[in-house]
C-alpha cells in the first residue's frame with residue numbers, strides 16, 4: 001500500500017465518513033487518528049439509536065468517522081463449513097444504505113440482497129447430489145438491515161434459545177489502537193493459549209461496542225440452510241394461550257413457550273381498551289423440492305367500517321401513529337385524504353379514538369365456522385425469521401429501549417407492568433411492547449452473559465413529539481428497578497441512567513467480567529482512540 005492512500009469519503013448526516021477498501025487502509029486511518037489525537041467512530045447500518053446519532057453529533061470534537069461499505073467480501077471454507085465475512089457486509093438488504101445517494105463511482109458498494117451475507121450463504125450450493133443444499137446461520141434478529149460489525153458489537157440476538165448468532169462466531173479480526181500504532185489482531189474462540197473462556201479476550205472483543213477497534217472481518221460456523229413454517233395469532237389478553245402474568249397456571253407457561261418454540265415473539269398492546277397479544281412462532285424444516293414460500297405478512301389490510309382504504313398500508317399506519325401526537329392535525333389530514341373515515345372517527349371522543357385506531361393495526365384472528373384462523377406462513381430461513389424486515393424505517397420509525405432479565409423473571413416483569421399501566425393509563429404510550437427471549441452467551445458484555453433471558457422492548461414512535469427520555473423510558477426503567485427486577489439493557493438501544501454514577505455502578509455490577517473487559521480494552525487501545533463521548537459518559541467512572 002502507498003504510504004498515503006487516497007481513501008474515498010461520503011457525507012452522511014453532515015459527517016464525512018472515510019470508506020476504506022481493505023484492512024491496510026483501516027490501519028492507515030487508525031494511525032492517522034492516533035497521531036492527530038482523534039477518536040475513531042464507526043458506523044454500521046446506524047440502527048443503534050441514539051448511539052450513532054450521538055456519535056455523529058460529536059463531529060466538531062475531533063472525530064474520524066469510518067464506514068465499511070467497501071468491505072463486505074464473503075469467502076467460504078468448504079472443508080470447515082465456515083464463512084469469513086468483512087465487517088461492513090450487511091446481514092440482508094439495507095433499504096436505508098447511505099450509499100444509495102452516493103456518487104455513481106460508489107454504486108458498486110451499495111447494499112443489495114445479492115451482496116448480503118444471508119443470501120450468499122443460502123446460495124452457497126456445493127453438493128451436486130443436493131442442489132438445494134446451501135448454508136445458513138441458525139438465528140437472526142427481527143430485521144437484517146444491520147452490518148456484521150454492528151450486530152456483533154452490540155451483542156444483538158434473535159429469539160432462538162437453542163443456538164445464537166454470536167455463538168456461531170469462530171474468530172474475529174480487529175484493527176486495534178496499540179501503544180505503538182494500529183495493529184491487526186485475530187481473536188479466536190479456540191485459542192489454545194486460553195483454555196479458560198473467562199481469560200480469552202475473544203469473549204471481550206466479540207461484544208466490544210466499537211471500543212476495541214474496527215472489526216474488519218469475522219468467521220462464523222455455518223449450518224445447513226433450512227425453511228421455516230409458522231403462524232401468527234392475535235387474541236385478546238384474556239384469550240392469550242400463554243400465562244403472561246402468572247395468574248393463569250392452567251395455560252402454557254411463558255418459559256415453556258419460549259423454550260419449546262424455536263423462533264418466537266409476542267407483541268403486547270397493553271393500552272386500556274386494546275389489551276391484545278400477537279403471538280408469532282415458527283419452526284425450522286429441511287429444504288425440499290417444490291417448496292413454495294408464502295412469506296409472513298406483518299401489516300394487515302386495514303379496513304375502516306368494512307371499507308378498504310386506498311392508501312398504502314404503511315402510509316395508513318404512519319398517518320395514524322402521527323395522529324397520536326396531535327389528534328386534531330391527524331383528523332384534519334384525514335378529512336382531506338379519507339372523508340368517509342373522517343366522518344366516522346370524528347364522532348369518537350379522544351379516549352375511544354386511540355384504542356379504536358390501534359385495534360385496526362392488531363385485528364383479532366378472523367373466525368371461520370367458529371374457529372379463529374391465525375395467519376399461516378412458510379418461507380426460506382432468512383425471508384421470515386426477520387419478521388419486521390419489510391417495515392419501512394422512514395414511514396414507521398421505531399425507537400427502542402430493551403431490557404434483558406433472567407428468563408424466569410419474565411412473568412414478574414409483565415405483571416409489574418400490567419399493574420402499573422392499570423394504575424397509570426397515561427404512561428402506557430401508543431405503541432407495542434415486544435417480548436422475546438435470547439440464548440445465554442459467553443461474551444462478557446452480552447446482556448445475556450451466562451443466562452437465558454427474557455427481553456422486553458419498549459417501542460416509541462420516532463415521529464412523536466418530544467423524546468422518550470423525557471418521561472416515558474425513565475418511568476418504565478424506574479418502575480422495574482424499584483420492583484427489584486435486575487436487568488441488563490441492549491447496548492444498541494436507549495440506555496438508562498448512564499451518566500449518573502449510580503447508573504454506571506448498576507451496569508458494572510451486572511457484568512461479572514466488567515473490570516476484565518475494561519482492562520483488556522485499555523491494553524488494546526491505550527490512547528483511547530475508540531472512546532467516544534457517548535461511551536465515556538455511559539461506561540467510564
Ligand SMILES: Cc1cc2nc3c(=O)[nH]c(=O)nc-3n(C[C@H](O)[C@H](O)[C@H](O)COP(=O)(O)OP(=O)(O)OC[C@H]3O[C@@H](n4cnc5c(N)ncnc54)[C@H](O)[C@@H]3O)c2cc1C
Pocket residue numbers: 041042043044045046047048049051052068087088140141142143145146147148149150151152153154155156157158209210211213214215216388398490492493
Ligand atoms: C428496526 C430495528 C430492529 C432491530 N431488531 C433487533 C433484534 O431483533 N435483535 C437485536 O438484538 N437487536 C435488534 N436491533 C438493534 C440492532 O441490531 C443493533 O442496534 C445493531 O447494533 C445495529 O447494527 P448496525 O450495523 O446498524 O450497527 P450501528 O448501529 O451502526 O453500530 C452499532 C455499534 O457497533 C459499532 N460498530 C459498527 N461497525 C463496527 C465494526 N466494523 N467494528 C467495530 N464496531 C463497529 C458502532 O460504532 C456502534 O458502537 C434492531 C434495531 C432496529 C432499528
